[in-house]
Amino acid sequence: MGDSEAASDHKTLFELTEDWNGIKHAVLRNAQGASARVSLHGGQIVSWRNNKGEELLFISSKAIFKSPKAMPGGISVCFPQFGNCDIHEQNGFVRNKMWIIDDNPPPLHPNASLGKSYVDLLLRPDKEDIKSWPHVFEFHLRVSLGSDGNLIVISRIRNINEKPFNFSFAYHTCLSVSDISEVRIEGLETLDYLDNLRGRKRFTDQGDAITFESELDRVYISCPPCVAVLDHERKRTCVMRKDGLPDFVVWNPWEKKAKTMVEFGDDEYKEMVCVDATVVETKITLKQEEEWTGRIELVPVPSSFCTDGLHPRFNFF
Numbered sequence: 001m002g003d004s005e006a007a008s009d010h011k012t013l014f015e016l017t018e019d020w021n022g023i024k025h026a027v028l029r030n031a032q033g034a035s036a037r038v039s040l041h042g043g044q045i046v047s048w049r050n051n052k053g054e055e056l057l058f059i060s061s062k063a064i065f066k067s068p069k070a071m072p073g074g075i076s077v078c079f080p081q082f083g084n085c086d087i088h089e090q091n092g093f094v095r096n097k098m099w100i101i102d103d104n105p106p107p108l109h110p111n112a113s114l115g116k117s118y119v120d121l122l123l124r125p126d127k128e129d130i131k132s133w134p135h136v137f138e139f140h141l142r143v144s145l146g147s148d149g150n151l152i153v154i155s156r157i158r159n160i161n162e163k164p165f166n167f168s169f170a171y172h173t174c175l176s177v178s179d180i181s182e183v184r185i186e187g188l189e190t191l192d193y194l195d196n197l198r199g200r201k202r203f204t205d206q207g208d209a210i211t212f213e214s215e216l217d218r219v220y221i222s223c224p225p226c227v228a229v230l231d232h233e234r235k236r237t238c239v240m241r242k243d244g245l246p247d248f249v250v251w252n253p254w255e256k257k258a259k260t261m262v263e264f265g266d267d268e269y270k271e272m273v274c275v276d277a278t279v280v281e282t283k284i285t286l287k288q289e290e291e292w293t294g295r296i297e298l299v300p301v302p303s304s305f306c307t308d309g310l311h312p313r314f315n316f317f
């Protein structure tokens with residue numbers, strides 16, 4: 001598993017174990033010498049640690065992994081809904097499902113895959129899911145180690161019924177940061193956003209970067225493909241590149257909301273920031289046998305690498 005697309009001079013090793021509580025762990029390695037340990041729980045990546053020992057994702061210390069229920073943190077795939085504006089459960093049901101390891105995924109276009117070491121998961125709705133959302137789909141999720149050690153996540157959703165459906169989507173992504181007060185997000189300046197804390201009213205961002213001093217919950221609309229999350233204390237910048245997902249959500253609950261959140265430590269809002277690559281404003285419609293693909297890539301780099309805004313290298317996908 002995992003190396004079927006590798007060229008013959010690539011050596012890919014792959015190990016997978018499963019905990020007593022349903023968490024799947026995989027060690028991914030590539031021919032360039034990079035490796036990462038990934039942990040998956042339902043439709044959620046709960047940890048991604050590279051070979052320098054750096055953890056990219058935040059996960060609440062109070063998380064209880066009773067499968068399959070998403071915990072605060074990690075990267076959750078939110079489908080068929082992101083947010084709580086429709087009749088379905090907040091952020092969709094697929095992250096709370098038991099996914100299976102997919103040994104035989106349909107091939108990806110070679111350019112779309114990039115990474116040659118990966119885990120493939122598959123979800124098909126069961127009878128209960130179809131009662132709450134009457135559509136039949138196949139969701140292929142690939143979690144991949146890029147050639148330079150980056151995390152790449154690719155979702156492919158196919159409508160396998162004659163009835164068209166539409167959906168919103170998110171990679172609900174909680175990044176680990178040293179101290180939220182020291183974090184800046186660059187790449188969303190001058191864009192329009194819907195403010196979830198002010199009845200989803202539309203505003204235009206006026207700042208030169210997003211910084212945090214209270215709760216923030218915004219949907220930035222029709223964004224360029226990259227944002228950079230600068231963590232001064234850790235001297236690390238995490239660049240997120242997206243493809244197929246027009247919008248970004250930026251969220252931190254801050255102190256008061258954190259205290260109301262189940263399975264979330266009172267002070268843990270300081271250690272995380274949510275930057276979600278999403279489809280919110282304009283939903284995707286899939287007719288019979290149509291497929292949608294959405295991808296993100298997380299690139300951790302030393303902060304000195306991109307001090308003057310986004311490095312040109314990150315301005316395209």
Ligand SMILES: O=P(O)(O)OC[C@H]1O[C@@H](O)[C@H](O)[C@@H](O)[C@@H]1O
Binds near residue numbers: 090091172249250251
């Ligand atoms: O607790 P959940 O379902 O993972 O979502 C948490 C938050 O996720 C954010 O991305 C949203 O913008 C917030 O409004 C929401 O409260």
